Amino acid sequence: MISTQAWADTRRLWDYHQMGHTLRPCSVAIGLGSHDLGVADTAVDLYRRGLVPLLVFTGATSPTTQERMPRGEAVHYRERALELGVPSSAVLVEPHARNTAENIRFSKAVLEEAGVDVSSVLLISKPYEERRAYATARKEWPEVEFVSASTPMTLEEYVDSIGDARLVIDMLVGALQRLLIYPGRGFMISQAVPDDVLEAYERLCREGFTSRLIPTDQAAI
Incomplete structure (x- = not known):
């Protein structure tokens, strides 16, 4: 009890833990891998609303996600986004990150390799992870402005x-x-x-x- x-x-x-940021258009959205497919759903919603032209999903697997997402968190997120109608050209995958710092660092590398100019990021996490994700992202990529987002609930x-x-x-x-x-x-x-x-x-x-x-x-x- x-x-x-x-x-x-x-x-x-x-x-x-929730940052309370006002959502606004950004260069890209980065969805942080976890057990929660709601992160992918929220990313798709923001894409449909025209807030971002591109989604990056990042994450490998962990003991808590391996059974549910055997192909990796980012891959399952991408599959979810495509099911919901996002074109494959609007989704990048970073399948190797195993912690929040790597999520940011590796996503940055993927975007640089794709030639995407990034000045701002909609950072999508689980609701209780907004502040932790934001604090980590600001440390890893200080020259970019981050706007925190999660599934409203x-x-x-x-x-x-x-x-x-x-x-x-x-x-x-x-x-x-x-x-x-x-x-x-x-x-x-x-x-x-x-x-x-x-x-x-x-x-x-x-x-x-x-x-x-x-x-x-x-x-x-």
Whole structure:
């Protein structure tokens, strides 16, 4: 049973993880690979709305996606986009990245190889990963302007889509931990964390929502 306080703390983290950027036309959209095909659906929606002329999907596989996406996250995203009517000429695939930094670094290389001039990027992630993705992208590609995007949904809708409230809270806690420790390791830019968000995070850790925390000596992102 998840307490009222834990839900309130979870909502604070959920709201903080979302950047609240106003969407606008950009040079390209980059969809970050994960288990969530909603990233591809959102990329297609932004393409249809004329906000971007080109989509890049990036991601290999991970232990959590290998069974569902055996051909790789980016490849499955591309297949989804084509099913939804996006022409193949408007989709590039980067199938090797295994973490967020590589998503950005390798996507940049793919775009350079394709001769695409990039000044701005619509960066599409899972809803609770917006801030982490943005902070990493700004570190990896500082000369480009990033606009964060994700599938518009409430915390309750996201919990329903995952089907496991405790896992969702664990993921939100893990994402915040990385925002706290990774800037010091040079993995992402530093962002201010409001006191109420930090207090909510600490309470959730004490309540045992810790399965997605990493040991402080672990470096993978």
